[in-house]
Amino acid sequence: MAVYTEVPDDELAAFVKAYDIGEVVSFKGIAEGVENSNYLLATTKARFILTLYEKRVNRDDLPFFLGLLEHLSAKGLTCPQPVAGRDGEALRMLCGRPAALVTFLDGVSVRRPTARHCAELGRALAELHETGKGFALRRPNALSVSGWRPMAEAAKGRSQAVSPELDAIVAAELDHLEATFARLDLPKGVIHADLFPNNVFFLGDRLSGLIDFYFACDDAFAYDVAICLNAWCFEPDQSFNVTKGRALLSAYHATRPLEPDEVAALPTLARGAAIRFLLTRLVDWLDTPAGALVKKLDPLEYLKKLRFHQQANDATAFGWRP
Amino acid sequence: MAVYTEVPDDELAAFVKAYDIGEVVSFKGIAEGVENSNYLLATTKARFILTLYEKRVNRDDLPFFLGLLEHLSAKGLTCPQPVAGRDGEALRMLCGRPAALVTFLDGVSVRRPTARHCAELGRALAELHETGKGFALRRPNALSVSGWRPMAEAAKGRSQAVSPELDAIVAAELDHLEATFARLDLPKGVIHADLFPNNVFFLGDRLSGLIDFYFACDDAFAYDVAICLNAWCFEPDQSFNVTKGRALLSAYHATRPLEPDEVAALPTLARGAAIRFLLTRLVDWLDTPAGALVKKLDPLEYLKKLRFHQQANDATAFGWRP
Structure with missing residues (x-):
């Protein structure tokens, strides 16, 4: 639950240019996930979660995680869907860290499930x-x-x-x-x-x-x-x-x-x-x-x-x- | 830059019922502000920032801060606008803390101003x-x-x-x-x-x-x-x-x-x-x-x-x- 890496506006703007997702409208660090830095990114087209993978995540595992999300969402499961850049790549670098954009999911987690x-x-x-x-x-x-x-x-x-x-x-x-x-x-x-x-x-x-x-x-x-x-x-x-x-x-x-x-x-x-x-x-x-x-x-x-x-x-x- | 107070979904739902702002669609703790707990709240009607005022804020100052935001936004300045509940009150309690909803502002802060x-x-x-x-x-x-x-x-x-x-x-x-x-x-x-x-x-x-x-x-x-x-x-x-x-x-x-x-x-x-x-x-x-x-x-x-x-x-x- 933390933002470990701060992403400056100019580096964000350069990163977003690699995608066909419109212009940045807002960008907020969110307290979600224990191991990584997560941002809520809103553009003129949609909302996304931007994740920067910090040290505790093994980089060799990232193709598995992102590939799985792609596989599941392509088959209709509602989970974050990785967004590929114009070059077809979903995994790239930002502020010296592997980073990926996924679609934003509506919903709220429940504290006391019925x-x-x-x-x-x-x-x-x-x-x-x-x-x-x-x-x-x-x-x-x-x-x-x-x-x-x-x-x-x-x-x-x-x-x-x-x-x-x-x-x-x-x-x-x-x-x-x-x-x-x-x-x-x-x-x-x-x-x-x-x-x-x-x-x-x-x-x-x-x-x-x-x-x-x-x-x-x-x-x-x-x-x-x-x-x-x-x-x-x-x-x-x-x-x-x-x-x-x-x-x-x-x-x-x-x-x-x-x-x-x-x-x-x-x-x-x-x-x-x-x-x-x-x-x-x-x-x-x-x-x-x-x-x-x-x-x-x-x-x-x-x-x-x-x-x-x-x-x-x-x-x-x-x-x-x- | 932190979320100090966790707001469970059931307490949030009860809080939101005091307003005419629709149903909760998403709710994320955001890393904004040094002294308070801040959440980005999206409802079926709009997006808001929910702030819970933590100990370092003097509660006697809250009417000044919220009144000022109301005054400025009523006169056309673009700043967060406090949202009043159905009872007309903008300041109420949530999880034992004073809390207020304000409108969400688009935009990104710049690291290196020109x-x-x-x-x-x-x-x-x-x-x-x-x-x-x-x-x-x-x-x-x-x-x-x-x-x-x-x-x-x-x-x-x-x-x-x-x-x-x-x-x-x-x-x-x-x-x-x-x-x-x-x-x-x-x-x-x-x-x-x-x-x-x-x-x-x-x-x-x-x-x-x-x-x-x-x-x-x-x-x-x-x-x-x-x-x-x-x-x-x-x-x-x-x-x-x-x-x-x-x-x-x-x-x-x-x-x-x-x-x-x-x-x-x-x-x-x-x-x-x-x-x-x-x-x-x-x-x-x-x-x-x-x-x-x-x-x-x-x-x-x-x-x-x-x-x-x-x-x-x-x-x-x-x-x-x-």
């Missing part, structure tokens, strides 16, 4: 999985099970500051997941992998678009479902709302039917998703200096979610109706 | 001074000559970190200004007091609007001119560009003729303006922790400007043609 929002999300997630089929590029999920142990090791010893039993709980859970999650063999394809409420826009109750595909990768579709169960269906007190879970799963299943082994794996996938966000939040928590203007997310929220998933015998715990 | 931009600015500044006449509320300038010595005292001793001779230079200059600047008796009225290039929008070469009136106050019109000479007419190497100065002064004078004693006072006013920004930048510099995500402005830039003004015998040094 079951209706969860149903919309489930449908859109299934559409994303279906629409991603046929996309040629591949990107492995660097934050899946093989990446969790190194993150836990990096936090080890220091995690006492967050919770005294955290190291032991995480170690035991990783033992379990390395024996279960790691052995799953489920239908795979392009997943969003970070489809939290702040990355989903609504106009009223209707979903109007998906954004922020910078964790997108190839992985099990049902893992994306499990991430959304974690991100959308818990109440502020971290109790699971079965009505919301059912709404999400039913709507997903109606668009892309879940296979029996995907349904059976949901408790394991949900545990894996909880550990993934617990660990990245824990590392960010420990590595962010006190007083920094970055919003720290509580890792313990995901410890509570993990405890729920550990009690789940099967997918009915999440609202699944066989 | 003489043409300086002429546009001079004309707009004179229009602002003329248009402000008749505004009923008063607000003293807390950052004028009587406020400078306390700021210098607050930095004293610590300013070595910035420059070893700074304390002595500032003390001597304050002696001079307390004997000269403080005794000026010039035409007064509403001034902007912070009309830097980032607070002025252009569409191409044409000035499209003035923003950020949160330092506006009652003071000498010619002091506002002197602030703009400091902010607009120096080159990146801190040499004064007489062509730009002449463009600014001529365009101002053509709209609101400068009186002889205003012209005569320009060197003193320019020295005062340089000290004012030197001191506020110095205090911010010393008080901002290293590593904070706030952009620190260099106080020494204004020391160089001050040195130029100290050599100015009369207004011709700034490009004034008698």
Whole structure:
């Protein structure tokens, strides 16, 4: 949530000349996205988001991200659509950084999703999985099970500051997941992998678009479902709302039917998703200096979610109706 | 440059219901303004800036700021226009803070103003001074000559970190200004007091609007001119560009003729303006922790400007043609 690179008006004007998008009418740095500099650019023709990719984004991944957005929007999914310059290129340089323009999406993210929002999300997630089929590029999920142990090791010893039993709980859970999650063999394809409420826009109750595909990768579709169960269906007190879970799963299943082994794996996938966000939040928590203007997310929220998933015998715990 | 207060969608929706502005279509935190939280709000009817006033703004000043914007825009000046709710109130509460909606202005601020931009600015500044006449509320300038010595005292001793001779230079200059600047008796009225290039929008070469009136106050019109000479007419190497100065002064004078004693006072006013920004930048510099995500402005830039003004015998040094 920041603008890291300031773009002066003269450099912006030169950049915009490479496109057939009219003249600049307004230009504002926006507080969106954690890793990059983002601007809302209005021209005489339309509105756009201009992103400058900062250091934490691997430049080799940019063709995957931009190509995916092009693929998805060409097939009718509502997501930011990269805008090519007159030379056909969507990725160019601005202020010494890789930069891209994408179309602006209307909509507002919801803080407290209702079951209706969860149903919309489930449908859109299934559409994303279906629409991603046929996309040629591949990107492995660097934050899946093989990446969790190194993150836990990096936090080890220091995690006492967050919770005294955290190291032991995480170690035991990783033992379990390395024996279960790691052995799953489920239908795979392009997943969003970070489809939290702040990355989903609504106009009223209707979903109007998906954004922020910078964790997108190839992985099990049902893992994306499990991430959304974690991100959308818990109440502020971290109790699971079965009505919301059912709404999400039913709507997903109606668009892309879940296979029996995907349904059976949901408790394991949900545990894996909880550990993934617990660990990245824990590392960010420990590595962010006190007083920094970055919003720290509580890792313990995901410890509570993990405890729920550990009690789940099967997918009915999440609202699944066989 | 930050969003300090997050406004959840449900609180936003309730807030917007108090206005006759249509439905929310998008809502983005923007990196504009140093002291407050600002959002770009688009509805089915128009675009607006929503400002939540944070702690550093004195709430007692808000009727002055909003009343001034109403007064100026009613008289045809292009500045943000406060939007009243259905109850006629422009100032209400949101997320525990005073908040106001103003109209959105198109335009982009320029990093390196040309003489043409300086002429546009001079004309707009004179229009602002003329248009402000008749505004009923008063607000003293807390950052004028009587406020400078306390700021210098607050930095004293610590300013070595910035420059070893700074304390002595500032003390001597304050002696001079307390004997000269403080005794000026010039035409007064509403001034902007912070009309830097980032607070002025252009569409191409044409000035499209003035923003950020949160330092506006009652003071000498010619002091506002002197602030703009400091902010607009120096080159990146801190040499004064007489062509730009002449463009600014001529365009101002053509709209609101400068009186002889205003012209005569320009060197003193320019020295005062340089000290004012030197001191506020110095205090911010010393008080901002290293590593904070706030952009620190260099106080020494204004020391160089001050040195130029100290050599100015009369207004011709700034490009004034008698």
